[in-house]
Amino acid sequence: MKVEKRLIGVLVMSLIVGSLISLYLIKEKIETPINVIDQSFPLKALAGTSELDQDKYSVAFICREALKQVAVSFSYLMPVRPNLTEPSPKVDDAEKAGEKIEQISEKFALMQDLGYAPEVTVSDVQIGGEKRTIVVYDFGVALNPALPASGSSYYATVYAVVLNKSKMIEGFYEGVSDYFFMRELSLRGLEITVNTNKTTYVSADDKAGLAAGALLAAKAPAQGRIAFSDLARNDRVSIIYRINSRYDVYPKLFAKQLYGKYLVHMVKFEIDGELARDKVLVHVIENGGYVEV
Amino acid sequence: MARIRSMALIVFVLCLPFALAEEGIVPILCANGYQQLPGESAIFRAYASALAEIIQNDTTLGLKPVVVGSLGEFVEYLAFPQTYVGIISFYAASIPTELQAAMIELFGRGVGLIGMNEVAFAGNLSRSILPVFANATSEGRLTIVGGKIAMGHTYVKSDPTHPVAAGLSD
Numbered sequence: 390m391k392v393e394k395r396l397i398g399v400l401v402m403s404l405i406v407g408s409l410i411s412l413y414l415i416k417e418k419i420e421t422p423i424n425v426i427d428q429s430f431p432l433k434a435l436a437g438t439s440e441l442d443q444d445k446y447s448v449a450f451i452c453r454e455a456l457k458q459v460a461v462s463f464s465y466l467m468p469v470r471p472n473l474t475e476p477s478p479k480v481d482d483a484e485k486a487g488e489k490i491e492q493i494s495e496k497f498a499l500m501q502d503l504g505y506a507p508e509v510t511v512s513d514v515q516i517g518g519e520k521r522t523i524v525v526y527d528f529g530v531a532l533n534p535a536l537p538a539s540g541s542s543y544y545a546t547v548y549a550v551v552l553n554k555s556k557m558i559e560g561f562y563e564g565v566s567d568y569f570f571m572r573e574l575s576l577r578g579l580e581i582t583v584n585t586n587k588t589t590y591v592s593a594d595d596k597a598g599l600a601a602g603a604l605l606a607a608k609a610p611a612q613g614r615i616a617f618s619d620l621a622r623n624d625r626v627s628i629i630y631r632i633n634s635r636y637d638v639y640p641k642l643f644a645k646q647l648y649g650k651y652l653v654h655m656v657k658f659e660i661d662g663e664l665a666r667d668k669v670l671v672h673v674i675e676n677g678g679y680v681e682v
Numbered sequence: 683m684a685r686i687r688s689m690a691l692i693v694f695v696l697c698l699p700f701a702l703a704e705e706g707i708v709p710i711l712c713a714n715g716y717q718q719l720p721g722e723s724a725i726f727r728a729y730a731s732a733l734a735e736i737i738q739n740d741t742t743l744g745l746k747p748v749v750v751g752s753l754g755e756f757v758e759y760l761a762f763p764q765t766y767v768g769i770i771s772f773y774a775a776s777i778p779t780e781l782q783a784a785m786i787e788l789f790g791r792g793v794g795l796i797g798m799n800e801v802a803f804a805g806n807l808s809r810s811i812l813p814v815f816a817n818a819t820s821e822g823r824l825t826i827v828g829g830k831i832a833m834g835h836t837y838v839k840s841d842p843t844h845p846v847a848a849g850l851s852d
Contacts, residue, residue, distance in 0.1 A: 503762075532761065540778075543780065545752060573778070640776075
């Protein structure tokens, strides 16, 4: 029996197109129903010198379907000792690494006793041009409801371990479930826009902003978590916030703590109480105030 | 006999969760809160470890000390339901108002707090949650005691009828 070549061609084409459609449909199912349409962060944070210098962070998303609740959470992390990539390792580095792991495990165990667990995310990042893996242990998700919101930019609720290509620990990060550290000093402004509805928060010294109807930054959504409810399909949401980028406005001890070369900024999306694992944004940012010693 | 045994087994099973329950924790923070002098942090660490050892060695307490490194972490630990009491030795002026508010809120929820050194006698926390042997305290003032300059404090019995004031001199 002779089969026409054209027919085989049509069959093959139909198979390919059919598979592509199925793959697209499967992907649609797996992917969370929001699209991140914009994200920005400074390449070098805390490098400001003048009164007006601010670091701008933003994220925007669009809903692909009607959603009951979407929450966007920000966290900020700074490196803590030991840094195992330093050219001249310290004698007690190994001991310090052990202490840090013990500290994380201790908190882990306490939470497990209560029937909770930290939210663990694994992401690939570029640090100094090298590919690294960052494992983030977010205790804030479970702890924040029990913690007084006023201190959220101080609590150490987020930890991260940086692994190199051989999966060896290279460094530790520790941070807060908030827009940045020390919110009362750092947060200069926050704009939350849902379609055309904008809510603005400004710092207490922004008299013009306050006179124009902006709210006080101290009243900005607590614990770096902004929740939206009853979003419709194609609703656009954008969040922009600005951080004081001058090192000298922060206490000396804080500036001393920020000894590392890189900082980590994280954005997570929660849809109807579930973490959108495919939308975890991890930004590694150069520390503008870093001084090589 | 079998009935007694089964009763004993039931009692044992019912008591098991209590027997296996985690011991209470005691977060300890010893620091000054400002840029430390060389070697100072080691002294504070040793101080915190010594306190932790005392608590750990007293088996009658059944408490587990946790030495923490920052004020934020200390306050965070106070929120754990397992926490009985927190021990803090700190420089009061270095405590941000946000964390002071958080500590006052947690104290109101029932967690115990023991303040040592400056935090216990100066600033808002000394008035709100850490009055030592009195119902109210005032900020310390430099005075001369026994020919030497020392920080002096006034403890006020604002409510002599309160049980905490019992046995205190006027």
